[in-house]
Amino acid sequence: MTTDISASKIDGIKKSVYTALWFMFLTFPIMVIKVNTIDNIIIWRWENMFFIGAGSFILSFIWRYMISKNEMKSEDSTGILQTFSEKITSEKKIYIPIIIAAAVFVIAFPFIFSMYNTNIMITALIYVMLGLGLNIVVGISGHLFLGYAAFYAAGAYTYALLNHHFDISFWFALPIGAAIGAVIGILLGFPVLRLKGDYLAIVTLGFGEIVRLILENWNDFSFGPSGIANIPRPPLFNLKLSLSEAIVYLYFIMVVLCIFTVFIIRRLEDSRIGRALVALREDETACQAMGIDKTKIKLTAFALGTTWAGMGGVLFAAKTTFVNPSSFTIWESIMVLCIVVLGGMGSIVGVIIGAMILILLPEYLRAFSEYRMIIFGIVLVLMMIFRPGGIVTSVRKNYKFELESK
Amino acid sequence: MKPSKEKILEVKKLTMDFGGLRAIDSFDLDICDKEIVALIGPNGAGKTTFFNCITGIYKPASGDIVINKNGKKERINGVRPNLITEKGFARTFQNIRLFGNMTVLENVMIGRHCRSKSSVAGAILRNKASIQEEKDIVNFSYNILKKIGLQNSVNELANNLPYGDQRRLEIARALATEPFLLLLDEPAAGMNPNETAELADLIKRIRDEEGISILLIEHDMKLVMKLSELIFVVDYGKKIAQGTPEEIKVNPNVIKAYLGEETNA
Structure with missing residues (x-):
């Protein structure tokens, strides 16, 4: 067994050496040779070749090590994270203090941290x-959906327009926005009933763009690219709130609504409808x-999914107090999709972690903002290789029967 | 066991075309109450197409499919598959089509879907009716698994079951819809003789205990001859023979279809 491992290690080193040599060869013309055209001499920069060799050797070695470790883990079939999360959810002694700590943190957050941080948290x-x-x-229901921003936009414009024309307040607009999200979801659902996978992705992608273009060009309806400004923040009875108070208030609205969302999805998951969605x-x-x-289940899935986008849109409009079409580009849709894929498809905790990582990290790592896209891409590729199920993979419900033990 | 003479399914002159290819050519078939009927034929004869026609996955070009339930006749040509299941047909698939990433119990619970009715609102509000319904679904499904003998892997993912168990789980899932006719598409494919014998017992038990009629597609002749009361033989979409196992064994048309014609050189 030990000889086996050391043999594979030597093999790995060998392969990494080849990789390094190959990279040195490939980058030789651009990294080593430099032609000084004024003096007509060639400068040989051999030290660069050494750096590339060493760097690619180390990277390749790490890469191989990770892959082999990943393969070993899949043979065990239980990841460390899996057992860890199971432990948390199964033992009361562990999870009650965690919940209390999390609750205290969530409540104290806007009072400890600055308005800037609270604002970012609201976005997250x-x-x-x-x-x-x-x-x-x-x-849950396995439909690749790329036009999610369209429903987000629908919600935001619902509140913005209703408020602009009829002075309708936030609390009335919230359910209306959710309902409009659901209705548009169903309307889109009918023509795409037969589609799955890539085809559905393309149609929804197109739908998202259509909605954005309509909002951009139908000036009479949506005020075009200039958007709608002066959307009021959520009112607290008739109190006059200062800006910072209003943000703290919105933060708590958001927390409550997220808990509400989790609550509803938890209940749906293991119900008759939820099971049918997974079966689909x-x-x-x-x-x-x-x-x-x-047909019915597919439309239900669409409606249930897009309701939250409509609601999120209303909240977005209330948070920024301004909407215009450039907030609802394809990039938004992809961002949300990345959250789901990175966090773990079908897992609630996973999605929450995914959203926190993808929204908060870029905010706090502004120094690296130039490289954001590159890092993003690398992270997603690495995820697909090492944890294809997402950060937290979803687990099916366990049923217990007394007869089982007999 | 003498089958009662009441017909529960009558198929008359069923025809199915795929473009220019006539997959099924005016096929007649009757199934009586509590009867085990087998449909056999060489590969590509149209057996599975026939299944797909009567379960609504394909819409037949012409002909009648009539079910007869409690003396009420109903033509079900081109009715959507889920409605046909609701009317009391349940099927398994030739290539196993379980919900792989769901647990064994959940697979069976899906079968209860069309016999329960709690909606999105019921799921969210969890009112008394929907809680009770959920309990009933779980218990019903568990009892079926006990009958089939899968009660020890209730919480296992369907994908992780051994092959023979997956086949049995498909039958369990079909039974959960409370059918009066169970359609089995090659249930013994890929099973060893022991498993096949167990399966034969299971099928017989389903018929005797639950009173469910069974239509069976199968290539394992031992199983077919042992189980079925009536055999239909199909070749190139046409019925070439019909009768009891003893009659089929000696039918010259059947022997010709399976072994080819004897040529006197």
């Missing part, structure tokens, strides 16, 4: 809500043969 919580909503469509993801034909109305 909006994305938590969007992620949880898209998770119903993508993670697993096998459509078998699903129908088992007596599930495919």
